Amino acid sequence: MQHAIRPLTESDLCSYRALRLQALRECPAAFGASPASEQALSDAQILGRFAGAAGQIMWGSFDDIGRLCATLGLYRDLGEKTAHKGHLFAMYVAEQARGQGLARRLLEAAIEHGRSLNLRQLMLGCNASNTGALRLYEQAGFRPYGLEPAALHVDGRFFDEVLMVLELG
Numbered sequence: 675m676q677h678a679i680r681p682l683t684e685s686d687l688c689s690y691r692a693l694r695l696q697a698l699r700e701c702p703a704a705f706g707a708s709p710a711s712e713q714a715l716s717d718a719q720i721l722g723r724f725a726g727a728a729g730q731i732m733w734g735s736f737d738d739i740g741r742l743c744a745t746l747g748l749y750r751d752l753g754e755k756t757a758h759k760g761h762l763f764a765m766y767v768a769e770q771a772r773g774q775g776l777a778r779r780l781l782e783a784a785i786e787h788g789r790s791l792n793l794r795q796l797m798l799g800c801n802a803s804n805t806g807a808l809r810l811y812e813q814a815g816f817r818p819y820g821l822e823p824a825a826l827h828v829d830g831r832f833f834d835e836v837l838m839v840l841e842l843g
Contacts, residue, residue: 676737677735677736677737677738677743677771677774677776677779678735678736679733679734679735679736679776679779679780680733680734680736681724681725681731681733681734682723682724682732682733682734682745683724683725684721684724686724686734686742687717687720687721689734689741689742690720690724690732690734690742690745691712691720692742693742693743693745693766693768694712694745694764695709695712696768697745697768701766702829703801703803703826703828703831703833704766704801704804705764706826723747723749723764727749727750727752728750728752729748729749729760729787729791729793730747730748730749730750731747731748731787732745732746732747732748732764733745733746733747733780733783733784735767735776735779735780737771743767743768743770743771743776744766744767744771744776744780745765745766745780746762746763746764746765746766746777746780746781746783746784747762747763747764748760748762748784748787748788748796749761758794758795759793759794759795759796760784760788760791760793760795760796760797761796761797762784762796762797762798763798765777765780765798765807777807777810778810778813778814781810781811781814782814784796785814785840785842788840788842789842789843792843793842793843794841794842794843795839795840795841795842796816796839796840796842797837797838797839798816798837798838799822799825799835799836799837800835800836800838801833801834801835802821802833802834802835802836803833803834808836808838811838811840815840815841816838816839817838817840818837819837819838819839820836820837821834821835821836821837822835822837
């Protein structure tokens with residue numbers, strides 16, 4: 675199956691909302707948001723993820739019949755002293771689309787975009803128990819620089835988060 679990767683637009687809003695809720699329900703320890711907090715967001719708030727502040731973007735991967743099946747977002751720090759940093763967020767690949775290299779392709783798009791913005795580094799946080807994602811990020815050149823203990827509290831359990839950085843230049 676061939677998948678197209680492109681930036682999300684307003685026409686993708688409904689598909690994105692559905693996939694995001696699926697991700698939050700399926701993998702609650704992977705995201706800081708909950709289904710309830712996500713549902714409370716307005717359309718304008720969601721669309722801000724797609725193309726909000728300078729450099730902010732959300733990519734989607736679409737299967738051959740046009741279904742959104744994976745996402746990854748990037749936002750740039752806007753502070754005068756921190757504008758050299760970009761942050762990756764909301765990486766998710768639906769179960770039926772896993773194992774096809776979509777996460778890697780989304781990550782490559784984000785790295786290329788970061789370079790086009792002349793960012794010095796890309797940063798992300800990943801659940802410390804998600805060994806597959808950690809391996810993917812390390813293979814792409816990200817390196818751990820810290821660990822946030824008890825970063826998330828989900829269903830009575832605490833989850834640590836590995837903080838990672840990729841130097842772009």
